[in-house]
Amino acid sequence: MENLMIGPKGGLIKKHEFVRIIIQCLYSLGYRKSAVCLESESGISYKSADFESLESHILNGNWDDCVSSINKLKSLGDETRASALFIVFKHCLLECLNRGDNALALEILRKQVVGLQDEENVHNLAVGLLFLKELGLSKIDNGLIHELRERLLFEMEKVLPPPITLPERRLEHLVEMAVGAQIDNCVYHSSDAVSLYEDHHCSRDNFPTETVQILTNHKNEVWFVLFSNNGEYLATSSSDCTAIIWKVLEIGRVTQKHILRSHQNPVSFVAWSPDDTMLLTCGNMEVLKLWDVETGICKHTFGSDGFVVSSCAWFPDSKRLVCGSSDPEKGIYMWDSEGNEIKAWKGVRMPKVSDIAVTPDGEHLISIFSDKEIHILNLHTNAERVISEKHSITSLSVSADNKFFIVNLNSQEIHMWDIAGKLLKPSKYKGHRQHKYVIRSCFGGLNGTFIASGSEDSKVYIWNRLGDNPIEILSGHLMTVNCVSWNPRKPQMLASASDDQTIRIWCPSRF
Known part of the structure; x- marks a missing residue:
């Protein structure tokens, strides 16, 4: 299925990738029911198996499993892996402080976070968490914890590369590129009336x-x-x-x-x-x-x-x-x-x-x-x-x-x-x-x-x-x-x- 090619020119578009970005587009446009229906009918999920595994670990607070899953992703470069781990540990530190587990928070900061980013970023993270602690703002209810974990997932989607995640609004980006290329090739371009229904050409x-x-x-x-x-x-x-x-x-x-x-x-x-x-x-x-x-x-x-x-x-x-x-x-x-x-x-x-x-x-x-x-x-x-x-x-x-x-x-x-x-x-x-x-x-x-x-x-x-x-x-x-x-x-x-x-x-x- 993943190797099946479509399109009038043949050999350019993988059907699996094409359907997947259509599903992403439906979700981003708010057509959730249509997106779910297309996932069911096509057998293709908007989210990759690797990301679904990470999503489960993050929403359930299984941080050790989450870190292990990130380390097992072979397609990640060292810099991307470090960025993904840093945002996970940053959230993990917040939850440790919220529970009052200061010792674990300090251990994570010293043994896990140091070395993932430059010294200035680590210092700013430590100062920020200390500031929250002193103000008594670290106590967070369960509803907000869940919201912060979902926000963490959103950050992960931006950090992790394809095919683990898809770039945001990928289909719209591809269509804009195609239209832009037509405009660039339009020698007498003098009209901004561009339609997706036909190829652009100024007379x-x-x-x-x-x-x-x-x-x-x-x-x-x-x-x-x-x-x-x-x-x-x-x-x-x-x-x-x-x-x-x-x-x-x-x-x-x-x-x-x-x-x-x-x-x-x-x-x-x-x-x-x-x-x-x-x-x-x-x-x-x-x-x-x-x-x-x-x-x-x-x-x-x-x-x-x-x-x-x-x-x-x-x-x-x-x-x-x-x-x-x-x-x-x-x-x-x-x-x-x-x-x-x-x-x-x-x-x-x-x-x-x-x-x-x-x-x-x-x-x-x-x-x-x-x-x-x-x-x-x-x-x-x-x-x-x-x-x-x-x-x-x-x-x-x-x-x-x-x-x-x-x-x-x-x-x-x-x-x-x-x-x-x-x-x-x-x-x-x-x-x-x-x-x-x-x-x-x-x-x-x-x-x-x-x-x-x-x-x-x-x-x-x-x-x-x-x-x-x-x-x-x-x-x-x-x-x-x-x-x-x-x-x-x-x-x-x-x-x-x-x-x-x-x-x-x-x-x-x-x-």
Whole structure:
């Protein structure tokens, strides 16, 4: 019975294991009668014979037999065996103290528990039991004793490995893995409508592949484009020294809301506050300005006329912002939205900052220093890590889930790195053309599934994050595409900005 295989592919699923996890699922969903019925009809028990033996010993308080049974389990590694014995002896100590058998409790602690765990865990156990004793809290009635023994069984289920016990909610985990694998293999994933009734597949028909609107309001090269966090606005900036705030009316249609005219030099960067009420604008030869989105009025200019800002970013509270300067003596400044300086990183040894970002959770500050170095600063611990690229970095972009960031390189590659934990070997997205231009890429789609980038060959390139080769190459612009932005609330909408003085809005062809 245990070797009988089922399934359309044959040889992959053991019938005994399959039925057993179905029984576990029925129990976890509260269908106890159905679970018992299936156990009876199939002759397969949710609990293994080894675990049923342990369960009997624990519920009846047969601790010597319980310890003996654990020691006889050949499939246990030394560490797992020690963990199982430790939680048994921990409960046994409690019952000894409850009976007033202090001598036996001390013997178990000295002869059995010591050596199973590290010294700190054993010490904490002893202190905890002594504390209960002193407070007179060790007297437990029989009803609570039974409840604590059942809790011990629950702990044992988590410690002991298969097939002695099953991992919690195993069937749901397997189904989630299967659905997740289908999503990962869905090249054009753009819908979260996932059903167990059929294999998941998103059609190219729902992907932004067609130009549905061309915006021509700028009078010179358009260098930056960015949707607001709520997807209701679009901001663009240009070498014509202006920035424009656009209102997103519906998928495929936007209209001009405000022209921002206070800058005296080209505007190369914009940043929406997380609450979308304010917009920052700056340029390589310009100061940093703060605008009210509703009125289009400049609320504040940061720094003096000689303070040149290359990039800027908001903290998630929409009250603090940070900017970096291409002038090494200026460094990085943190301000509040009223213009008060909070902190500065500057000095003669400070390298120039070419790009800067704050992760959406406010945990990390990421800076591009001296073209090839990426500095990741934990703002809570001040711990810093440095990543070095072999080629010059022209821009960076952070994913909304705080896990990854991408950098554009003048070697015609885009690299993706993780932010927290061990650095991964970067994924390399190739195909687009980039040498000296500051071309900016972005994450987009559901859960940042896609990476989009402009290119010097006048095209927009789109990759699925799991693949190195582009899945779409969008044509329409006449000159270099400097920047792209994916609407975070409308995953079927993409915007691109070009040296041809236009912004293109891309949507599925059916729109």
